[in-house]
Amino acid sequence: RKTNGKGEKRGEKVELRKKVTLLRGISIIIGTIIGAGIFISPKGILKNSGSVGMSLVVWIACGILSLFGALSYAELGTCIKKSGGHYTYILEAFGPQVAFVRLWVDMIAIRPAGLAVIALAFGRYILEPIFMPCGVPEIAIKLATTIGITMVMYLNSMSVSWTARIQIFLTFSKLLAIVIIIVPGLYQLFKGETKNFENAFEVNTVDLTGLPLAFYSGMYAYAGWFYLNFVTEEVENPERTMPLAICISMVIVMICYTMTNVAYYTVMSAEELLASDAVAVTFAEKLMGNFSVAVPVFVALSCFGSMNGCLFAISRMFYVASREGQLPEVLSMIHIRRHTPLPAVIVLYPITLLILFLGDIYSLLNFMSFLRWLFIGVAVVGLIYLRYTRPDMPRPFKVPIFIPAVFSFTCFFMVFLSLYSDPINTGIGFAISLTGIPAYFIFIHFERKPKWFQKLSDSVNRSLQIILEVVPTEH
Secondary structure, three states: OOOOOOOOHHHOOOOOOOOEOHHHHHHHHHHHHOOOHHHHOOHHHHHHHOOHHHHHHHHHHHHHHHHHHHHHHHHHHHHOOOOOHHHHHHHHHHOHHHHHHHHHHHHHHHHHHHHHHHHHHHHHHHHHHHHOOOOOOHHHHHHHHHHHHHHHHHHHHHOHHHHHHHHHHHHHHHHHHHHHHHHHHHHHHHOOOOHHHOOOOOHHHOOOOOHHHHHHHHHHHHOOOOHHHHHHHHEOOHHHHHHHHHHHHHHHHHHHHHHHHHHHHHHOOHHHHHHOOOHHHHHHHHHHHHHHHHHHHHHHHHHHHHHHHHHHHHHHHHHHHHHOOOOOHHHHEEEOOOOOOHHHHHOHHHHHHHHHHHOOHHHHHHHHHHHHHHHHHHHHHHHHHHHHHOOOOOOOOOOOOHHHHHHHHHHHHHHHHHHHHOHHHHHHHHHHHHOHHHHHHHHHHOOOOOHHHHHHHHHHHHHHHHHHOEEEOOO
């Protein structure tokens, strides 16, 4: 650590400050969960569950299961007070090898692909009103997407406070969009528009093989409750804030999702909903006429908020991994004046753009979505495992043991299901994650790296440090 202490004014410590309050915590969680999903894809659940009533049951059940997962994470977050989310918990429970494989898969595939997908939705919807009634050309979407990603990266590199403030604003605009959908929908419902709800549970259409797939879509719509755990070290008073923020957010999201679906079904029949490409836009056209131009804008804002929260959290994971010595040292450095983990934010940029312009994102997501559940399941099993191996650990917030048990069972069931329904993609995903093992041995395990390799990595580290104006944090 040769560069400590230079260029710092008045000897103040360069570190990540505690800037995440309860409101900001809630806005990170809600803002990341409610992406574009509820506006575009409530149809995956309807298609696989077979009837209107069943689909609402699936929405509520997925919410409750996600709440179980979130409560388990609240316990993990209050007893392991380090940032880094899944990675940190797997590291504490199962050691560095497993954690590195998780990190590797995250870095080369899951995160860039996820970011690219949300960003593409952002690009498509922000251009929709301009190109109305025609379609939007692909290259325009990709350019808008690139601009969107660049803006989010810039914001996150410049200021933690501004990132959080904009996140709160975007979360409120999301909830506003949802209220704009729910209120007219419920108004119609109370006026007596119930024809789509009669015989809602037609048994002849319920297809039991489809139900797990409906659950898969539903759990995906709720995914994002773990994002506050990536920034634990920046949360004020985490023992109280984390469980509170997690529970409040999950309840709000559950109510929003269920009511929004009720509103959709009031205005559209199940067949119309399945035929629509973007449900919220169709809904707006049916009820509000010209106002429907505003809906794509709201959806785009919502996507932007998801990208923002996602990047804010993920960069902290790279930051922690680098501090644990599993990624190049430069990633755990912090900008001298702005106190943001600049290198950790920027590192995803080139990979995401590569995937955006070259890769086939959706097949990547198919490879990866099951890995995500596998590792979340592993982290929650880690909670049960830590209960037995380290019973004397201080746990300010404890959940009944059946909650993590039920949740990890759900995760592994979903992994098993994707193996069964799509063995080829799942196999490729496994292959991608296995490349983490040789990577672990090449980059980390061998202490005696060749001289030239060390010289090279040192000089790269130093020059990056000078270009980006970052310094190591003081432990």
